[in-house]
Amino acid sequence: MTILLSLLAYGGLTMYQSGMLSQLAAETSQKQQDTITDTTVGIMDQVVRENMERSSVLEAQITDDMFRSAKTRVMFLADYATEVFAHPENYTPHTYAPPKPENEGKLATQVLMADDVDPNDPEIQKNLGLVASMSETMISLCSVTDIANIYLGMPDGTFFSVSRNSGQWFLEDGSMKNYDVRTRHWYQQAEAEGKLCFSDVEVDATTGQMNIVCAMPIYYPDGKLAAVAGADVYLNDIMESLGASDVEGGFRAAVNHDGHVLFTTSTEPEFQARISAEAADLRTGENTELGQLVTDALEDQTDIRIVKLGSGNYYMMGVPLETVSWTLITAFSEERAETPVDMLQEKYTEIQSEATSTYRQKANNSKTIAFICIAGLAALLLLNTVIVGKRIVRPLNKITKRITELGEENPEFKMEETFRTGDEIEVLAESFADLSHKTVEYVGEVRRVTAENERIGTELNLARRIQAEMLPNIFPPFPERTDMNIYASMQPAKEVGGDFYDFFLIDNEHLGLVMADVSGKGVPAALFMMAAKILVQNHTMNGGSPAEVLQKVNNQICQKNKEQMFVTVWLGILNLKTGLLTAANAGHEYPILQGEDGRYELVKDKHGFVIGGLENVKYKDYTLQLNRGMKLFVYTDGIPEATNEAGEFYGTERLLETLNEHQGEDPTELIHHIHLDLKGFVGNAAQFDDVTMLCVQFLGTEPNEN
Structure with missing residues (x-):
């Protein structure tokens, strides 16, 4: 009876402890799994939002640069054509010819005419x-910038283009396609709006591809339309650029001011690009969340929102494209973002299943051995039961306590000697x-990535300070001299800018003055700026006129300009004894000179080609000639092209009005007032370009000193 009762008591106790152990293991596993899931979901949401915001802004800048590049080329051609139409006597007529099949794939000129043209x-x-x-200028624009085409359409029905x-x-029968430029959507839009514009998505008459056209009207001096300049931006090129940066589960799409999807890397039905006649306005569609996002994104950069599409929920945000007044929508699948969490849960379940299986196997073995031993060792039954109970429950209680203590200060569960029992407890x-x-380790990796992002931001701030110190920034720069007064400032649009100014004494009687604007923004433009600044100063100090200096600098930069960047430069040399200023202009803004009557006027000097172009x-x-007291003001296009929230330009006329309102002020006060007026005009609108200006006042010497 004692042996039987002992067996029954031991069996009951063992089963009870086994059930308690299983329940405790299950509860502990569920608690840890919930903790891991909550922590991982929060971290993944934060990582997705931070990376998405940064990558969206960068992709919007890259896409906007493609349109800005097309805009720059078309504006350059339009300016050149305006000069040609205004002064035809200064240009020698060239020969022209219709398209030739053998020129396919080559950069060539061609003329097409409407059926009603003789x-x-x-x-x-x-x-x-x-x-x-x-022709040569148009071919050069295509060659230097590696674009597909550029062209001019005339009101008489003729069309002159450079393309490949x-x-x-x-057509297949060898006959030429019928083409009347006056019926093309981009020609009619530019003629109707009377300014540079970007068309909606249409089908290209030549290639059949979907494209967007940048077009600008050109007028005769009497105001009559002379031609419309244009260049194609093919959707395939834009989508290839966007698709290269797409990640699995994400897509990007551009939406114009009418709410039409222009191009996209998405397969979602809501984001299919169609020609303007078939395109739907996303702002007024059935998906109100998407419509509100598009409406807000056309005004300003949005926050990251969860928007439901046909295939599921997406993280989504919009960043405006400043050049074309469109917006770039970036999306990332919420389901894809939760994939790491699902993988972690699956792995945890797998490990837990293996641990449970091992535990059960060893538990069964232990029971068999225990019952065999009890049959011959009944006297030790009670003692063995107590020992086994303590051996199992004590480690598990400690495991439970350690898991409960997990937190920010103690995030990791570690093995202890108490847990090394050599059985399923140790396995668990x-x-x-x-x-x-x-x-x-996973959380540490997330923190490391965050720290790396902070390091990059710190280095950009350091680069901004280094760039600022490269420019003359101590005023007055020559306190011992009384024959001049000079002041300048540079306010970059990003961490580092591409504008720069410079002034330096060439000798005791000559002062070098430089104002320049590098193409592009950010770190590449800043590096190019430093190189250009050093070259201009060195060649100026070595002697020669401004035109000779610009020619030397241009040739030296063109030799190693694989990135095809360029810089506009205004260079002047002021004789501090006589007030005579000798200058040359490489595609830069017109300087502004204060006349004898105290009023400021533009000096419409002859512009040469940009530095680094050819x-x-x-x-x-x-x-x-600067007489005593007269001032010269030079600047970059960041001032006249500054826009307010309504999209209006600050403009040269407004700049002249501000200068003339403060005629009697010295250069320092004058530049300060321009900054204040510019800030008041722009308001809360984002600064998209560097703002740089320099003002020098010629004071000369007293007559008795000469």
């Missing part, structure tokens, strides 16, 4: 000969320790 009309021939005189698609103007503890260690470009010197 090719033998003397006026048509004269006008086309004048337009053809711009000569063979695509022909090792499983907890391994999973806890992996979780801590080798062996010739530049032309000109002179200005």
Whole structure:
């Protein structure tokens, strides 16, 4: 009876402890799994939002640069064509020809005419000969910038272009396609709006591809339309650029001011790009959340929102494209963002299942051995039961206590000697320790990535300070001199900028003055700026006129300009004894001179080509006489092109009004007032370009000193 009762008591106690152990293991596992899930979901949400915001702004800048590049090329061609149409006597007519199939794939000029145009009309021939005189410039624009085409459409129905698609103007039977430029959407839009514009998505008449056209009207001096300049931006090129940066589960799409999707890397039905006649307005669609996001994104950069589409929920935000007044929508699947959490839970379940299986196997073995031993050792039954109970429950209680103590100060569960029991308890503890260690490593990796982002921000701030110290920033710069008064400032749009100014004494009687604007923004523009600044100063100090200096600097930069960047430069040398200023202009803004009556006026000097564009470009010197007390003001395009929240430009006229309101002030006060007026005009609108200006006042010497 004693042996039987002992067996029954031991069996009952063993089953009770086994059930308690299983329940405790299950509760502990569920608690740790919930803790891991909550922590991981929060971290993943934060990581997705931070990375998405940073990458969205960067992609918007890259996409906007493509449109800005097209805008710059078209504006340059329009300015050049305006000069040609205004002064045709200064240009020699060139020959022209229709498209030729053998020119397919080559950069070539071609002329097309509408059916109602008489090719033998003397006026048509004269006008086309004048337009053809711009062939070399148009070919250079395509060659230097590696673009597909650039063209001019005239009101008389003629069309002059430079492209690599000569063979695509022909049908299968060898006849040429009918093409009337006056019926094209981009021509009619530019003619109607009377300014530079970007078209909606349409089908290209030559290639059949979907494209967007940047177009700008050109007028005769009497205000009559002379032509419309244009260049294509193909959706395939933009989508290839966006698709290269897409990650699995995400997409990007551009939406214009009418709410139409222009191009996208998405397969979602709501984001399919269609021509303007078939495109739907996302702002007024059935998806109100998406419509509100698009409406807000066309006004300003939005926060990250959860928007439901056909295939599920997406993190989504919009960043405006400043050049075209459109917006870039970036999206990332919420389901994809939760994939690491699901993987972690699956791995945890797998480890837990293995631990449970091992535990059960060893528990069964222990029971069998125990019952065999009890049959021959009944006297030790009670003692063995107590020992086994303590051996199992005590480690588990300690494991539970350690898991409960987990937190920020003690994030990792670690093995202790108490847990090394050599049985399923040790297996269970090792499983907890391994999973806890992996979780801590994962959180540490997230923190490391965050720290790396903070380091990059610190380095950019350091680069900004280094750039600021590269420019003259101590005023007055020459306190011992009384023959001049000079002040300048540079306010970059990003951490580092591409604008720069410089002034330096060439000798005791000559002062060098520089104002320049590098293409692009950010770190590449800043590095290019430093190189250009050093070259301009060195060549100026070595002697020569401004035109000679600009030619030397241009040739030196063109030799190693693989990135095809360029810089506009205004360079002047002021004789501090006589007040005679000798200057040359490489594509920069017009300088502003204060006259004898105290009023400021633009000096519309002759512009040469930009530095870094073409080798062996010739530049032309000109002179200005500064009498005592007169001031010269030079600046970059960040001032006249500054826009307010309504999209209005600050403009040169407003700049002249501000200068004339403060005629009697010295350079320091004058630049300070311009900054205040510019800030008041822009308001809360984002600064998209560097703002740089320099003012010098010629004081000369007292007559008795000479």
